[in-house]
Each structure stands twice: as structure tokens, then as C-alpha cells.
Amino acid sequence: xxxxxxxxxxxxxxxxxxxxxxxxxxxxxxxxxxxxxxxxxxxxxxxxxxxxxxxxxxxxxxxxxxxxxxxxxxxxxxxxxxxxxxxxxxxxxxxxxxxxxxxxxxxxxxxxxxxxxxxxxxxxxxxxxxxxxxxxxxxxxxxxxxxxxxxxxxxxxxxxxxxxxxxxxxxxxxxxxxxxxxxxxxxxxxxxxxxxxxxxxxxxxxxxxxxxxxxxxxxxxxxxxxxxxxxxxxxxxxxxxxxxxxxxxxxxxxxxxxxxxxxxxxxxxxxxxxxxxxxxxxxxxxxxxxxxxxxxxxxxxxxxxxxxxxxxxxxxxxxxxxxxxxxxxxxxxxxxxxxxxxxxxxxxxxxxxxxxxxxxxxxxxxxxxxxxxxxxxxxxxxxxxxxxxxxxxxxxxxxxxxxxxxxxxxxxxxxxxxxxxxxxxxxxxxxxxxx
Numbered sequence: 001x002x003x004x005x006x007x008x009x010x011x012x013x014x015x016x017x018x019x020x021x022x023x024x025x026x027x028x029x030x031x032x033x034x035x036x037x038x039x040x041x042x043x044x045x046x047x048x049x050x051x052x053x054x055x056x057x058x059x060x061x062x063x064x065x066x067x068x069x070x071x072x073x074x075x076x077x078x079x080x081x082x083x084x085x086x087x088x089x090x091x092x093x094x095x096x097x098x099x100x101x102x103x104x105x106x107x108x109x110x111x112x113x114x115x116x117x118x119x120x121x122x123x124x125x126x127x128x129x130x131x132x133x134x135x136x137x138x139x140x141x142x143x144x145x146x147x148x149x150x151x152x153x154x155x156x157x158x159x160x161x162x163x164x165x166x167x168x169x170x171x172x173x174x175x176x177x178x179x180x181x182x183x184x185x186x187x188x189x190x191x192x193x194x195x196x197x198x199x200x201x202x203x204x205x206x207x208x209x210x211x212x213x214x215x216x217x218x219x220x221x222x223x224x225x226x227x228x229x230x231x232x233x234x235x236x237x238x239x240x241x242x243x244x245x246x247x248x249x250x251x252x253x254x255x256x257x258x259x260x261x262x263x264x265x266x267x268x269x270x271x272x273x274x275x276x277x278x279x280x281x282x283x284x285x286x287x288x289x290x291x292x293x294x295x296x297x298x299x300x301x302x303x304x305x306x307x308x309x310x311x312x313x314x315x316x317x318x319x320x321x322x323x324x325x326x327x328x329x330x331x332x333x334x335x336x337x338x339x340x341x342x343x344x345x346x347x348x349x350x351x352x353x354x355x356x357x358x359x360x361x362x363x364x365x366x367x368x369x370x371x372x373x374x375x376x377x378x379x380x381x382x383x384x385x386x387x388x389x390x391x392x393x394x395x396x397x398x399x400x401x402x403x404x405x406x407x408x409x410x411x412x413x414x415x416x417x418x419x420x421x422x423x424x425x426x427x428x429x430x431x432x433x434x435x
Contacts, residue, residue, distance in 0.1 A: 006121055007063045007109070008044060009422040011088055012037055013432070016112040023105040024092045027053040035061050042080050050086050052105050059085035067106060070096040120431045124421050131416045133426050134394045139433065140426055145395055148425040149407040156410035157359045157374070160352075164360035177205035179293035179357055180286065186353045187282050189345065192275050195262045199226055202259065207252050212290040215313055218283035220244035225254070227261045228276055230322070237315045238322040271320035272342065277312075281341050284310040296354050297361065297370070301380050304354060308346040347381050351402050378403040388412050 010016055011034055021029035028051075035048030043060035050057050062084045064070060069089075075081040075096075082098045085105070092108040124132050133140070164182060171177040181200050188196030202225045211217040223229050224245030229238060248254070264275045271277070288310040289295045295307055341349070355374045362370035381402035383389070392408040414420065421427030 001065065002118065002122065004063060004065055005420070005422050006118070007065065007088065007090060008037060009121075009428070009431075010109065010113055010117075011045065011061065011063055013428075015114070015117055015432070016109050018112075021107065023052060023086075024108055025105070027105060029086075029105075029107060032056075043084050048085065052086070057085035059083045061086050061088055063088050065090045067092045067094045067096055117431065120433075121422070124427060124430055125419045130391055131394070131412065132419065132421055133424075133430060136430055137394055137426075140429060142396075144425060144429055145397075148411070149395075149397070149404060151425065152410040152415070153375075153378075153403060153407040155414075156406055157356060160356035161360040161363060164356055168360070171205070174205070175293045175361065176209075176291055179296060180205050180208065182357060183285075183292070183349070183353050184282065186349060187278050188275065189273065189278075189348065191265050191269050191273060192278070195226070195264050195275060196278075198262045204252070204254075207248075207254075208286060209290060211248070212286055215283055215287040216241065217244055217248065218287055219280055219313060221248055222279045222283055223276065224249065226264070226275065226279060228264065228279070228322075233322055235323040237319075266321070274320050276319075276321045277316060280312040280316040281310070284312045285341075293357065293361075296357055301350075301377060304350060304377075305343075305346055308349060309340045311340065347402070350377060350381060351384075351406065375403065378406060384409075391416075 014031070014034060018031065021031070023029060030051040031048075032051065033047070033049040035045035038044055038046045038060075044063045045061040048059060048061045050061075060081075060083045062070070062075070062081060064073075064087065067087065067089050070076065070087065071094075075084075077099060079099050082100065084098070087096055087104050087106040089106060089108055090110050092106050096104050096106070098104060124136075127133075127135065129135065137145075164178065167178045167181055168175065171181065181203065184200040184203060185193075185197050188194070199222070203222070207221065208218065211221055220229070220241040223241060229242040229245055231242060233239060233242070266274055285307060286292065289307050292307075296304070299307065355377050358370055358374035358377070362368070362374060379401045383400040384402060384405035386405075389405045389408045391412055395408070397404050411424070415424045415427070421431070
């Protein structure tokens with residue numbers, strides 16, 4: 001058997017013999033409009049128009065492999081399915097009714113679909129390779145490939161936009177607060193992602209804005225909320241920041257200080273990625289650009305990179321974390337300065353934080369210019385080489401950039417890996433060819 005998604009594909013593109021269509025009880029069927037695929041809860045296709053017998057119906061179409069799936073899914077008790085005007089199935093094995101007991105006409109497709117179409121579909125998704133279409137990509141022209149890349153890239157940005165919109169709503173439409181909290185979430189990168197997400201929930205942008213004029217106050221605030229200021233530390237800088245944090249805590253009555261400790265990771269990572277360093281870098285960025293979102297909107301790539309290269313306090317130019325022994329002990333110092341966020345890390349932040357923020361703001365403002373700026377940033381950044389993007393390397397792209405690598409990530413994670421070939425332009429083209 002095949003997944004229900006294949007029947008969605010058949011109905012959406014009307015790939016079945018439509019001559020002398022009849023319902024299972026012998027009424028003639030004339031399809032004027034198959035409807036729009038519904039990606040939310042409820043019937044599978046919305047706003048369909050179908051003539052059944054002498055009556056024209058406008059409503060929804062539900063798709064199942066068997067009629068009895070209607071009952072398996074409990075639709076007979078769900079009023080959301082009372083608007084279904086036609087039940088399209090591969091095999092009709094029983095009658096179905098609405099919640100009020102009225103009969104729903106059914107169309108059976110098992111003898112109306114080309115076996116060649118089904119064979120091509122099964123042959124594609126059953127490929128014993130991670131990306132099903134890679135052995136047939138020569139059959140896809142460059143325009144179709146580029147169209148697929150463009151589409152999934154926009155889908156990725158739209159998905160990330162939803163995360164921005166949730167934060168924006170949480171912070172009352174304040175784009176400055178949203179930008180700072182969104183940045184904090186991504187500042188832990190992979191190793192300390194969970195820790196920085198927890199910290200984001202503790203941080204108050206209103207407090208940060210008041211402390212922004214003093215870089216050390218910002219460091220004290222962030223490191224204190226992160227639980228990284230040891231009250232018993234003998235390190236002179238740690239003690240000084242702890243005193244500042246205690247004052248800030250008292251002044252602003254920070255309830256977050258009573259929350260459970262954040263599980264920070266220091267083991268098996270480069271010292272430049274230690275959370276202490278990352279928080280010092282974050283403090284430097286906010287200190288230099290308190291109205292961070294405005295800077296994101298107004299800046300070109302060079303200036304954006306300059307913002308993320310804001311210089312940390314002198315202490316962090318020689319330390320990755322607080323000294324374990326008395327101040328001045330050489331082993332507590334770093335072998336190289338860590339005053340700035342590295343170039344690769346900056347590009348990751350631009351891709352995962354700045355671009356989605358710009359795209360979300362463009363959507364809110366209805367600005368094609370801002371949307372173009374977000375896409376231009378991706379085209380100016382280097383292609384990301386990783387285990388996933390290498391899986392899509394068979395897709396020939398001239399001078400690939402972060403635009404393509406972001407599209408490859410979306411394509412693999414949301415189409416290739418779950419075998420959603422029927423939702424992919426390349427997959428549907430391969431299945432439909434010569435049909």
C-alpha cells in the first residue's frame with residue numbers, strides 16, 4: 001500500500017480517469033474545482049465545487065485510503081467534517097455519515113489511477129539513498145532546480161518568522177526587545193543552545209537598556225543571571241562583577257536569581273565558545289548598540305559584522321573563564337586573545353538571527369525592499385559546509401552561497417529525510433513526467 005499523501009497528490013492534480021465519474025451509489029460526478037490543499041486541521045481540501053447528480057455543492061473534500069478510515073479517525077463525531085461534500089477514497093469499504101446522520105457521497109479511485117504513476121512514485125521513495133531523487137537529477141532542468149531552491153528557502157524563512165512573531169507578541173510589539181531576546185537564544189550556538197534559551201527567559205530587556213551605558217554592569221547582569229558568578233571565587237574580576245550584580249539584583253528586585261541553575265557546558269569545546277566568553281561578547285554588543293534592531297535594519301553587511309565585533313572588557317582579552325586560583329596565575333589565562341566574536345560565528349548569527357528578524361519585519365511592514373535585503377544578506381554570506389548540505393551536493397549550483405545552504409538544509413530536513421517527495425517540486429516532476 002502507499003501513504004494517504006499519494007491520494008492527496010492524485011486528487012490535487014486530478015491524475016485519474018475522470019470519464020463517466022460516479023459515486024459509489026451511482027450518481028454522476030462533475031468536478032468544477034478540486035479545492036485547495038489544507039495544511040491545517042480539518043478536511044483535506046477546502047473550497048471545492050462538485051456537481052453530484054443534479055445538485056452543485058460547494059464545500060470540503062476529505063481523502064482516505066479506505067472509507068472505514070473515516071471512523072478510525074473519529075470524523076463521524078467531529079462537526080468540522082460536516083462540511084465535507086465528497087469523500088474520495090482508494091477503496092470504498094463502507095458508507096459514511098455526518099454527525100447529523102446524513103449520507104456523504106464517495107468516489108472510489110482504485111480502478112482509475114495509472115499503475116505507471118504509482119510505480120514511479122513507489123520507485124522514487126523506495127530508493128536506498130538518503131536523497132531519493134539524486135540518481136535522477138539529470139532529468140530535472142536548471143530552472144526547476146532553482147525554483148525548488150527558491151521555494152524551500154522562503155519556507156525556511158517563513159518558519160523562522162513564526163518564532164520571531166511569537167517573541168514579538170510576548171514583548172508587546174517591541175522590536176528592540178524582540179531582537180535582543182532572539183539574539184540571546186542563538187548566542188549559545190549548538191553546545192550551549194539550551195542554556196542561552198533558558199537565560200533569554202530570565203533576562204529583562206528593560207533592565208538591560210538601563211544598564212547598557214556601562215559594559216561591566218551588563219556583564220554582571222548577564223553572568224549573574226546565568227549563575228556564573230561564584231560568591232566564593234578568589235578571582236578579582238569575578239568578585240567585582242558579583243558586587244555589581246548584587247547591587248543590580250537589589251535595585252531591580254530580580255526574581256530570576258531564585259530559579260534553578262542553568263546547565264552550562266564547558267567540557268569538550270573550544271575555550272572561545274565558553275559561555276563566560278559568549279556572555280561577555282553579548283554584553284559588549286548591547287553596550288555598543290543598545291538599539292540593536294534599528295542597527296540590523298539600517299546596516300549593510302560590513303557594518304553588521306562590525307557590530308558583532310564589539311570589543312569585550314580587557315579582562316576577557318586574556319581569560320576564557322574566571323581564574324580558579326589567586327589572580328595573576330598564568331594557567332588561568334588564555335593562550336590567545338578572545339576580544340571578538342569569530343568571523344564564522346558572526347556569519348552563523350547573521351544567518352540564524354539577523355536574516356529572520358529582517359524577514360519578519362519586512363512581512364509586518366509589507367516591505368519588498370526589506371525582504372530583498374534579507375535575501376541579499378544570505379547571498380553575500382558563504383555556503384555552509386556540513387554533513388547535511390554535502391548530501392545535496394549533487395544539485396549543481398553555480399557559486400553557491402548561504403542562500404543555497406539554507407535551502408539545502410530545509411530541503412533535506414523537511415522533504416528528503418521524511419520522504420515528502422510529493423510535496424517537493426523536483427519529486428512531483430519526476431513522478432508526473434510523461435503522464
